[in-house]
Amino acid sequence: MTTVVVEKDTKVNQETKRILKRFARKRDNLIPILQKVQGRLGYLPREAMLEIANYLDVPEMDVYSVVTFYNQFRLNPPGRHSIRVCLGTACHMKGGYITLDAWKRRLGIGPGETTADQEFDLGTVACVGCCTMAPVTVVDGKPEAKVEPTRVDGLLLSFGHESQKELKKNHANS
Numbered sequence: 001m002t003t004v005v006v007e008k009d010t011k012v013n014q015e016t017k018r019i020l021k022r023f024a025r026k027r028d029n030l031i032p033i034l035q036k037v038q039g040r041l042g043y044l045p046r047e048a049m050l051e052i053a054n055y056l057d058v059p060e061m062d063v064y065s066v067v068t069f070y071n072q073f074r075l076n077p078p079g080r081h082s083i084r085v086c087l088g089t090a091c092h093m094k095g096g097y098i099t100l101d102a103w104k105r106r107l108g109i110g111p112g113e114t115t116a117d118q119e120f121d122l123g124t125v126a127c128v129g130c131c132t133m134a135p136v137t138v139v140d141g142k143p144e145a146k147v148e149p150t151r152v153d154g155l156l157l158s159f160g161h162e163s164q165k166e167l168k169k170n171h172a173n174s
């Protein structure tokens with residue numbers, strides 16, 4: 001006797017299918033579909049990418065390649081607070097990458113990732129139009145000026161983040 005396993009649709013599948021209904025089954029619709037699904041779910045879980053690949057009849061790998069190519073797409077759920085380090089020319093010249101390194105160290109994650117406690121997600125942006133404030137980090141949508149490593153510590157402390165303990169420990173050891 002053959003056993004047929006019927007998988008129940010998860011919330012992700014249901015939401016994705018609802019969005020897919022609005023689009024023709026054309027490969028050209030891949031990016032707009034991904035944008036809509038991410039807009040709804042906050043990120044692009046694997047089940048959603050599979051659903052999209054099936055719908056458009058393209059290999060799952062193609063969907064994954066597009067998602068990882070464009071940094072507008074996220075593979076991880078967003079955190080409660082979003083941290084976006086500007087790496088536009090002015091911010092780059094003023095040490096944007098040093099700022100990014102400071103965020104990476106303090107949060108223990110890289111761009112495109114979310115902390116284990118789901119508090120913060122980290123990413124990068126191109127110029128956000130306030131170059132005189134370089135290096136800029138956009139925190140929860142608000143551009144913060146002159147965010148150098150010491151300011152990273154200050155911003156984190158203002159959130160009362162866990163890394164407060166981490167910071168104290170690091171400072172005690174230095």
Ligand code: FES
Nearest residue numbers: 086088091127131
């Ligand atoms: S380059 Fe960062 S705000 Fe313009």
